[in-house]
Amino acid sequence: MLHCLRPLPLALALGLGLSAAPALAxxxxxxxxxxVATVDGNEIxxxxxxxxxxxxPAQLSQLPPAVLYKxxxxxxxxxxxxxxxxxxxxSKAAKLSLENEKRALIAxxxxxxxxxxxxxxxxxxxxxxxxxxxxEAQTEYKAAHILVETEEEAKSLIEELxxxxxFAALAKEKSTGxxxxxxxDLGWFAGDMMVEPFSAAVAEMEAGSISEPVxxxxxxxxxxxxETRTKERPELEDVRAELEEVVRQQAIDAYxxxxxxxxxxxREAGDAxxxxxxxxxxxxxx
Numbered sequence: 001m002l003h004c005l006r007p008l009p010l011a012l013a014l015g016l017g018l019s020a021a022p023a024l025a026x027x028x029x030x031x032x033x034x035x036v037a038t039v040d041g042n043e044i045x046x047x048x049x050x051x052x053x054x055x056x057p058a059q060l061s062q063l064p065p066a067v068l069y070k071x072x073x074x075x076x077x078x079x080x081x082x083x084x085x086x087x088x089x090x091s092k093a094a095k096l097s098l099e100n101e102k103r104a105l106i107a108x109x110x111x112x113x114x115x116x117x118x119x120x121x122x123x124x125x126x127x128x129x130x131x132x133x134x135x136e137a138q139t140e141y142k143a144a145h146i147l148v149e150t151e152e153e154a155k156s157l158i159e160e161l162x163x164x165x166x167f168a169a170l171a172k173e174k175s176t177g178x179x180x181x182x183x184x185d186l187g188w189f190a191g192d193m194m195v196e197p198f199s200a201a202v203a204e205m206e207a208g209s210i211s212e213p214v215x216x217x218x219x220x221x222x223x224x225x226x227e228t229r230t231k232e233r234p235e236l237e238d239v240r241a242e243l244e245e246v247v248r249q250q251a252i253d254a255y256x257x258x259x260x261x262x263x264x265x266x267r268e269a270g271d272a273x274x275x276x277x278x279x280x281x282x283x284x285x286x
Contacts, residue, residue, distance in 0.1 A: 032047030032050065037077055039077055039084060040084045042080055049072050092284050117251070124240065124247060127246050127250075128239070131243075132234065137233075139229070141191065142228070144183060144223070145179065147176050147180070147220070147221055151213050154213035154220040155213060195218075198214055201223060209225055
């Protein structure tokens with residue numbers, strides 16, 4: 001059986017009673033090292049409480065601090081009591097969980113440090129210029145289509161349209177595609193969002209025109225191009241969050257590549273194992 005260390009349910013701690021957070025004296029300036037409780041001489045700090053609060057599930061983290069405060073402190077006190085009175089050794093699963101958690105926390109801390117240094121205005125400007133300033137202006141299309149199974153059906157539709165039939169009405173009646181219910185409307189799209197025969201046909205059309213039958217793997221299309229427009233290049237501020245993520249990832253990838261090249265890594269034993277062994281939780285039993 002798999003045994004893991006788990007924190008006490010916060011809901012249980014909350015159920016022991018609710019009270020507002022104790023008021024600190026005005027002259028005090030609380031910080032992460034501020035001691036909020038001691039258990040057999042071992043200190044619990046405000047920092048411990050803040051970290052626990054930050055890691056709560058969404059349904060609990062949304063509760064107001066006045067509700068959470070006592071529950072969080074109660075939980076930490078209860079855990080400290082059990083820690084102080086624990087006898088014997090931790091289970092193998094618990095020891096491995098602690099090792100994994102330490103490894104993950106250190107890796108996360110490293111990633112944050114690397115990323116924080118990498119993300120600056122010069123780096124953002126460089127990535128912005130690489131991705132947006134040198135890119136060609138992109139044409140977007142607003143079109144509708146009617147999808148049918150055969151070329152003969154498509155030609156028949158074109159004859160009806162040439163005779164004055166309403167495109168949207170025909171699409172609702174005849175189209176087998178999901179856009180048929182909306183009169184065949186596809187909204188705005190860039191050419192590379194559509195399959196090649198379709199996008200190539202649209203690129204050659206003039207606004208307001210109807211295409212000849214166009215075949216794709218989905219069937220035969222009759223296309224109506226309504227409008228075209230040139231997609232405006234966004235300002236740096238409009239894509240700042242996206243650029244920051246690109247810079248972060250590039251910095252992390254480069255850092256990991258550098259570390260990996262200097263590390264002695266031997267995965268031969270692990271790569272030789274059957275992946276199904278991951279399901280054998282009985283291996284963790286003492």
